[in-house]
Amino acid sequence: MSKYVGASIKRREDPRFIQGQGKYVANVQMPNMAYLAIKRSPYAHATIKSINTKKAAALPGVIAVFTGQDLIDGGVGKLPCGWVVPDCKVPTRWPLTVDKVRHVGDGVACVVAEDRYITEDAVNLIDVSYDSLPATVDARKTTESGAPLVHEDIPNNISYPWALGNKEAMEKGFAEAEHVVELELINQRLIPTAMEPRAAVAQWNAPTEEMTLWTTSQNPHIIRLLLSAFTLGIPENKLRIISPDVGGGFGSKIFHYPEEIIVPWVARKINRPVKWVATRSESSMTDSQGRDHVTIARMALKKDGTITGIHVKTWANMGGYLSTIAPLIPTAIYITLLSGLYKVEGIYGEMWGTLTNTVPVDAYRGAGRPEAAYLLERLVDVAARDLGMDPLDIRRKNLIPKEAFPYQTPVAFMYDSGDYHRLFDKAVEMADYKKMREEQEKARKDGRVVGIGIVGCIEASGPAPSAVAGSLGFALGPWESGVLRVHPSGKVSLLTGSHAHGQGHETTFAQVVADELGINIDDVEVVHGDTALLPFGMGTYGSRSAAVGGSAIVYAARKIRAKAIKIAAHQLEAAEEDMVYDQAAGKIHVKGSPDKAKAFGEVAFAAYTAHNLPSGLEPGLEESAFYDPANFTFPNSAHIAQVEIDPETGQVEIQRYVAVDDVGKVINPLVVDGQVVGGIVQGVGQALWEHGIYDENGQLVTGTLMDYAIPKASDFPMIETSRVETPSPHNPLGVKGAGEMGTIAATAVVSNAVLDALAPFGVRHIDMPLTPEKVWRAIQAAKRN
Amino acid sequence: MAHTVSINVNGAAYKREVEPRLLLAHFIRDEIGLTGTNVGCDTSQCGACTVLMDGVAVKSCTVLAVQADGSSITTIEGLASDGKLHPVQEAFWEKHGLQCGFCTPGMIITVVDLLKNNPHPTDEEIRHGLEGNLCRCTGYQNIVEAVKHAAKAMPAAEALPEAMHEPAHA
Numbered sequence: 001m002s003k004y005v006g007a008s009i010k011r012r013e014d015p016r017f018i019q020g021q022g023k024y025v026a027n028v029q030m031p032n033m034a035y036l037a038i039k040r041s042p043y044a045h046a047t048i049k050s051i052n053t054k055k056a057a058a059l060p061g062v063i064a065v066f067t068g069q070d071l072i073d074g075g076v077g078k079l080p081c082g083w084v085v086p087d088c089k090v091p092t093r094w095p096l097t098v099d100k101v102r103h104v105g106d107g108v109a110c111v112v113a114e115d116r117y118i119t120e121d122a123v124n125l126i127d128v129s130y131d132s133l134p135a136t137v138d139a140r141k142t143t144e145s146g147a148p149l150v151h152e153d154i155p156n157n158i159s160y161p162w163a164l165g166n167k168e169a170m171e172k173g174f175a176e177a178e179h180v181v182e183l184e185l186i187n188q189r190l191i192p193t194a195m196e197p198r199a200a201v202a203q204w205n206a207p208t209e210e211m212t213l214w215t216t217s218q219n220p221h222i223i224r225l226l227l228s229a230f231t232l233g234i235p236e237n238k239l240r241i242i243s244p245d246v247g248g249g250f251g252s253k254i255f256h257y258p259e260e261i262i263v264p265w266v267a268r269k270i271n272r273p274v275k276w277v278a279t280r281s282e283s284s285m286t287d288s289q290g291r292d293h294v295t296i297a298r299m300a301l302k303k304d305g306t307i308t309g310i311h312v313k314t315w316a317n318m319g320g321y322l323s324t325i326a327p328l329i330p331t332a333i334y335i336t337l338l339s340g341l342y343k344v345e346g347i348y349g350e351m352w353g354t355l356t357n358t359v360p361v362d363a364y365r366g367a368g369r370p371e372a373a374y375l376l377e378r379l380v381d382v383a384a385r386d387l388g389m390d391p392l393d394i395r396r397k398n399l400i401p402k403e404a405f406p407y408q409t410p411v412a413f414m415y416d417s418g419d420y421h422r423l424f425d426k427a428v429e430m431a432d433y434k435k436m437r438e439e440q441e442k443a444r445k446d447g448r449v450v451g452i453g454i455v456g457c458i459e460a461s462g463p464a465p466s467a468v469a470g471s472l473g474f475a476l477g478p479w480e481s482g483v484l485r486v487h488p489s490g491k492v493s494l495l496t497g498s499h500a501h502g503q504g505h506e507t508t509f510a511q512v513v514a515d516e517l518g519i520n521i522d523d524v525e526v527v528h529g530d531t532a533l534l535p536f537g538m539g540t541y542g543s544r545s546a547a548v549g550g551s552a553i554v555y556a557a558r559k560i561r562a563k564a565i566k567i568a569a570h571q572l573e574a575a576e577e578d579m580v581y582d583q584a585a586g587k588i589h590v591k592g593s594p595d596k597a598k599a600f601g602e603v604a605f606a607a608y609t610a611h612n613l614p615s616g617l618e619p620g621l622e623e624s625a626f627y628d629p630a631n632f633t634f635p636n637s638a639h640i641a642q643v644e645i646d647p648e649t650g651q652v653e654i655q656r657y658v659a660v661d662d663v664g665k666v667i668n669p670l671v672v673d674g675q676v677v678g679g680i681v682q683g684v685g686q687a688l689w690e691h692g693i694y695d696e697n698g699q700l701v702t703g704t705l706m707d708y709a710i711p712k713a714s715d716f717p718m719i720e721t722s723r724v725e726t727p728s729p730h731n732p733l734g735v736k737g738a739g740e741m742g743t744i745a746a747t748a749v750v751s752n753a754v755l756d757a758l759a760p761f762g763v764r765h766i767d768m769p770l771t772p773e774k775v776w777r778a779i780q781a782a783k784r785n
Numbered sequence: 786m787a788h789t790v791s792i793n794v795n796g797a798a799y800k801r802e803v804e805p806r807l808l809l810a811h812f813i814r815d816e817i818g819l820t821g822t823n824v825g826c827d828t829s830q831c832g833a834c835t836v837l838m839d840g841v842a843v844k845s846c847t848v849l850a851v852q853a854d855g856s857s858i859t860t861i862e863g864l865a866s867d868g869k870l871h872p873v874q875e876a877f878w879e880k881h882g883l884q885c886g887f888c889t890p891g892m893i894i895t896v897v898d899l900l901k902n903n904p905h906p907t908d909e910e911i912r913h914g915l916e917g918n919l920c921r922c923t924g925y926q927n928i929v930e931a932v933k934h935a936a937k938a939m940p941a942a943e944a945l946p947e948a949m950h951e952p953a954h955a
Contacts, residue, residue, distance in 0.1 A: 010878060017886030018874040018893060020821015020861030027820035116815075117806065195825045195833060195887040195921050247823070247887030248921050280826035502885030502922045670881045674927060678884060681924030705830035705919070713915035713925040718908070742924075 003584070004511035004521055005733075008670035012521075013506040016245075023244040025199035025214045026277045033201075034063055036263055036276040037119035039109040039126045040285070041101035044137070044357035044698020045148060046130035048100055051109055056125040061118035063270055065126065066262075067109045068096030074269065076261055077231045082222075083325040085473040088160035091151040091355065093321040095231065095258040095265075101130070102150055102320030103359050104700050105285030107258055112266050112274060135357040135698030139317035140294040142356045150320055150355040157355040159318055162331040165338070165348035166410050173309020173346025177300030181383045185297060186767040187371045189317070189692035190290040191708050192364045194501075196247020197278040198287060200259050202267035210238045213264050217243040218253045218499050219539020222476065224531050226256045226324075232264060243529040246501035250682070251363035252287045253501065254541050255324035284703045289692055290364025292317035293330065293371050299379040300346070305387055305394040309346035310338055312375065318353045319360035325474070326362045327353055332412075332472040333460055333542075334368035339409035340376045341420045341456040341636060342398040347410045357698040363541060365682055366459075366743040373457040377748035381453075381755065382764060391454050391752070392433060396424060399456070406729075413460060415634045416736075417726040418662060420456060426724055427454075427638035427660040436642060436656075444760060449645040449779075450655075451757025453749040455638070461737030462547030462633040462728075478544070479628040481535040482552035484513065484560050486621035488608035490601030492517065492524045497537015498549030499529050503739065504671045505545060511667055512550055512733065516557035518583030519600055535624055543635065543737030546667060547728065552627035554732040559623035564588055567606055568598040570614040633728045633736035637661040639680075639745040643753040650776025652688055652754055657719045659745065664728045664736030672738045677719050679742025685711045686743075687750035691769050758782075790854040794819065795863030803850045809843075810834040812850035813860060821861040821890045825919070832918030835891035836860050842898035844891075844917070861890035864897070872939040873897050873931070882931035884922035892918050896932050905936055 016022055053065040072094060079093040096107045111122040136142040136150065142157040150157055174180065201214040211234050217223050220241040228236040246253060259276050267274040278286065293314050300309035316330035335349035384394040399420040400407050407415040427433075436452055443450040463469060466477025481497035494513050498505055510524040527533055540549070561581050568588035569576045578591045589597035598606075603621070606612065610619035642656040659676060666672050689709035693701040702708040727734025747768070754770045755763065761782035766774055787802040794817055801816050813822050813836065824846055825833035834845045837859040845858075864871040873896045876882065883889040892915070899906065899914040906914065911932045912925070920928065 011881065014878045014883060014886075017883055017889050018861075018870065018877050019865055020819070020890045022821070022823075022886045022889075024820075024823065024887065026824070027814075029818070029820075116811075117804065193921055195831060195885065195919065196823070197825065245886065247825075248885040250921070280828065280831070504884070674881050674884060674923060677924040677926045678922050679924075681926075682921065704828045705826045706828045710919060710921065711924075712919065713929065714909075714912040716912070716925060718929075719924070719926055 002515055005515050005667050007668065009507055009511060009668055011504050011507045012510065013504065024196055024247055025201055025216050025244065028201040028214050030203065030273045033273040033275055034112050034114060034270060035116045035119050036110055036112045036266060036274050037123045038107045039123045039128065041104060041106045041108055043101055043130055043132050044104050044135040045133040046101050047133065048108060049129040049131055052127040053109060055127065056111055056122040059118065059122045059125060061114040062122045063112045063114065065109060065111050066266065068094050068098040071095055071262065071265060072098065074265060075233055076265055077233065079256060079258065080226060080230045081322040081324065081326065082475045083328040083473045085160050085162055085327045085331055088327055089154045091154060091321050095261040103357050104698060105359060106320065110262055110266065112270060137356050137358055137694045137696065137698050139292055139354055139356065140315040142354050143315065143352065150357060154355060159322060159353040159355055160327060161352050163350035164335045164411050166346065167348045169410060170309045170311050170346035170348035174300040174311065176308050178303045179301045179383065179386060180298060181379050181386060182298045183378055183382060183765055185295045185375055185378065187291045187293040187295065187374060188768055189292040190364055190686055190690050191284050191692045192250045192252035192287055192290060193708065193710050194248030194250055194252055197280055197283040198253065198257065198259065199277040200263040201273065201275045202264035203273045204268040204271060206271055210240070211264050211268065212240045212242065213260065214242045214244065215260050216246050216253050218246065218249045218501060218541055220499065220529055220531050221497065221536050222539060223256055223260060227260065231261045240532040243499060249501045250365040251290070251367055251541060255288050255362055281704050284708065285359055285700050288323040288360045288362035290361060291371060292361050295375055297375045297379055299383055301383050301387065303387060305389050305397045307342055307344045307398050310344055312338060312349040314351040316351055316353050317356055317358065317361055319356060319358045321360050323360040323362035326360060327473060329363055329368040334372050336411045336413050337369050337372035337458060337460060338376060338411055340373065340458050341400060343400045345410055349411065358694050365679065366740045369459050369740065370683065370744045370747050373744045374748045374751065377455040377457065377752060378765065381752045385759065392428065395454070395456055396421070414631060416631055416728050416730055418634065418636050419724060419726050420636060423636060423638045423660055423662055423724045424456060426722060427640050427658055430660065430720060430722055431640040431656065431658040433640060449647050449757050451643050451753040451755065453641045453751070453753030453756060455745055455749040455752060457637050457745040457748060459543065459635045459741050459744050460632040461543035461635055461740070462629055463542045463544055464632050465630060466628050477628065478538050479626055480548040480552045481537045481624065481626050482549065482556045483535055483624040484556045484622065486560060486604045488605050490523065490604040492519065493527055494524055494553060495527045495534045496549050496553065497534060497539065498545040499540040503540065503545060504668070508546065508667045508671055509550065509553055512553055513557055515583065516554060517560060517600060518586040543739040546733065546735040547633045547731050547737050548627060548629050550733050550735060551731045552625045555625035555627055556623045559625065560621060563621060563623065564600065564603045566614055566617060567603050571598060571606060571612060572596050630730040633664060635661065635663045635736040635738065635741045637741050637745045639749040641749045641753045643750065643757055645754065645757050645775055647779055650772035650779065652770060652775060654684065654717060654750065656717060659719060659721045659742065660724060661741050662724045662726055663738040663741060665725060665734035666723065667735065673721050675738040676721055676742045679740060680719055680746040681711050681716060683743035683746025684750050686747045687768055687770060689769050689771065788851050790850055792853050793857040795859060805849065805851050807850045808846050809848040809850050809853045810845040813845060813858065819860050819862050823887050823890060825887060830919060831888065832895060833888050833891040835894045835918065837894055837898065842895050861893060864893065871897065873935045876931040876935035876938065880927050880931040880934050882923065882928045888918060888920045892920065892928060896935065900936055900939060906932065
């Protein structure tokens with residue numbers, strides 16, 4: 001039955017990209033277009049005394065200059081937070097700030113001019129007078145008395161507290177423990193750095209009062225709803241959002257950003273099309289960032305390595321404002337993951353979402369789950385070392401057995417399926433772990449500094465049952481929509497509420513539809529990213545598109561099949577229940593009589609001529625489905641890495657990387673491997689190089705690609721991937737999600753490998769990124785002692 | 786203040802009045818209207834805007850349009866000829882060497898230059914050759930595979946697009 005699903009089909013979207021025909025927002029060009037630039041704060045924390053725009057407005061070519069107050073007077077609303085946990089204090093956030101600036105890059109005014117170069121000149125002519133204030137930047141210290149308040153109405157800079165788990169069971173686990181490991185960990189700030197900087201283009205049609213906004217979004221319908229209901233006030237049916245080709249997101253393009261309000265507001269004001277394209281530096285200081293946790297993590301164990309308790313306290317830096325779904329990340333997809341792949345009864349996590357004078361933090365690839373995996377896998381490694389166990393053995397000892405699924409953790413989640421022992425067995429075999437360890441021993445005797453990391457990680461993907469998401473704080477419901485429009489000729493348009501920004505939906509979704517309907521993949525066209533063409537959709541994040549969006553498509557296809565059977569039965573004068581929909585042949589025939597058949601195309605044509613349909617059946621062949629998932633899916637992985645450190649320089653070389661992932665059923669292995677490898681490299685970036693650094697004044701020190709080190713081609717060997725497949729039992733495709741697993745495991749496994757290499761020096765832990773300087777210093781300190 | 790420049794882009798001659806500060810990247814995108822050349826950074830790190838200038842890969846955000854006066858530029862739009870993809874384009878498609886596609890034009894142009902200078906590179910030489918081009922999606926692995934695939938498929942003479950064999954501009 002599966003002709004396409006499971007096959008490595010070359011991507012159908014690629015011809016336009018490899019020929020320079022990608023339709024990115026920055027490429028949208030129209031007559032009479034004006035350009036917009038934003039005046040941004042050079043201070044992290046300062047009161048705005050005055051803004052003088054006269055010189056800028058007088059510059060030839062400048063059309064207008066607007067301040068935050070102009071926008072408020074012109075009717076814009078505050079940016080809402082769409083995920084609000086109990087007792088959450090949501091700070092006020094205007095598209096352009098009016099009272100004080102709260103992070104470097106906070107917008108205070110904007111210029112619209114005839115050309116991009118003039119806007120930059122004019123921005124420099126805007127004179128803002130500031131009273132600078134002391135800044136607060138550290139996730140934990142910001143809650144201490146004496147720290148400057150980011151928002152005067154939010155005491156102690158605590159936006160919200162959150163806790164989950166069974167505290168009594170945790171305390172019992174620690175009381176029974178024979179060994180306790182404690183680590184204080186910093187999961188550093190990351191800057192997402194999608195290669196395409198954010199952009200927005202707006203076109204106002206004054207006579208019809210319709211606005212079209214092209215924006216670099218992972219979820220155009222959510223942006224339309226927020227613009228309509230909260231920030232811009234244009235009715236949803238007069239507001240069209242187009243997110244055409246988007247050049248990578250990794251979470252950073254989920255959120256509703258000020259520029260999506262400013263650009264259309266100005267376009268309407270001056271009645272001309274307006275374009276804004278971020279520079280890279282602007283993206284670095286305005287795109288919502290990732291991670292930034294300070295954590296005290298403890299693990300209780302028996303001497304034989306059995307884990308009896310886990311207790312975690314985390315201060316999660318939210319930055320200067322709450323970004324669109326920021327409170328979700330360190331709560332319902334962080335503390336809920338603290339069980340990992342392990343059977344542990346006593347788990348308790350508590351956290352505080354805190355405000356600082358830094359760029360807002362929100363979902364970034366993995367989002368909460370890598371933070372959980374990292375701390376858990378660091379604890380397990382340190383415990384193994386303390387107890388004199390092999391890191392593989394201690395993990396195997398605690399794995400949830402496959403008979404235990406569905407498995408209820410003590411931190412809310414019910415894991416759907418998995419075979420963690422098989423996962424580890426496969427990774428160990430691929431890597432030849434035993435030999436790796438033997439060679440490490442030899443290398444160490446030769447004075448080489450070689451380390452091996454091994455981790456097992458869990459992810460919660462495909463969020464989520466809408467009622468559950470609602471109970472956890474989400475203002476919307478993360479279901480997904482799919483429409484199949486079968487044209488009279490039998491060709492199919494698939495309209496999906498999922499959004500692709502590199503994931504390859506135009507290929508994988510077409511594979512699913514072609515198989516479901518028994519048609520040629522070339523007869524399926526995938527449409528996404530335009531609110532005027534699609535039913536409301538929730539977009540793409542959280543590795544949800546195949547599991548949730550794909551499921552919606554399957555159910556829409558099944559409705560098409562049911563109607564096609566009715567039509568074919570009627571025309572062949574047979575009973576509906578005697579019909580067979582033969583997907584391999586693309587025909588509907590009478591059971592036992594394959595010749596008494598109607599081809600899919602014939603049925604489609606008949607549905608539209610409507611000359612001979614069953615009585616009461618509507619003409620046409622178009623069906624939609626809105627799919628609300630029954631549960632999250634739980635991809636899982638075992639990764640093994642080997643590194644060698646040059647003790648003279650501290651340079652880490654990744655020598656081998658083996659990844660075995662269970663992402664459920666695989667629709668397209670080529671695409672899944674691409675996602676896994678891409679994710680791994682991004683995760684290694686965090687382990688070894690990437691760090692969004694703010695100095696004590698709140699200056700972003702790593703605000704360009706000269707200072708913020710994302711991985712390069714020369715940093716990696718060929719990554720070896722393989723899979724274990726346990727289908728998710730609760731969606732029709734059996735898929736789990738492949739977008740984030742690599743990132744989640746890679747950070748932990750490379751950190752563990754580096755720290756394993758440094759074990760002979762007595763180094764217990766170093767915070768990421770494990771840069772040559774940090775590694776070198778650790779080695780030197782060990783040598784001195 | 787404005788300067789007149791004559792620049793040949795993908796075989797066609799363009800004469801424009803430009804400000805001395807206009808970047809070649811913006812000349813190509815805004816003056817000529819060829820938007821395949823993407824701009825991903827402002828410090829010449831990412832390489833998304835790489836084009837061939839007189840046959841040599843350059844980051845077009847690091848060249849002023851006035852510096853390109855009299856030169857011949859090949860952008861991603863100029864690689865395929867007569868509806869036939871360049872072997873490097875084919876290889877990126879074949880090996881899934883792209884995801885979001887934003888770095889791809891610059892990456893492909895860089896590889897064309899790389900293979901021209903070194904038709905049979907080792908993995909290490911490929912990875913070293915790609916250091917000036919950043920990709921956030923693929924983890925580079927399938928790009929390396931694509932380069933190897935292209936190297937096998939491509940006789941050295943095919944490395945340069947046809948437009949580059951012609952004399953510079955009118």
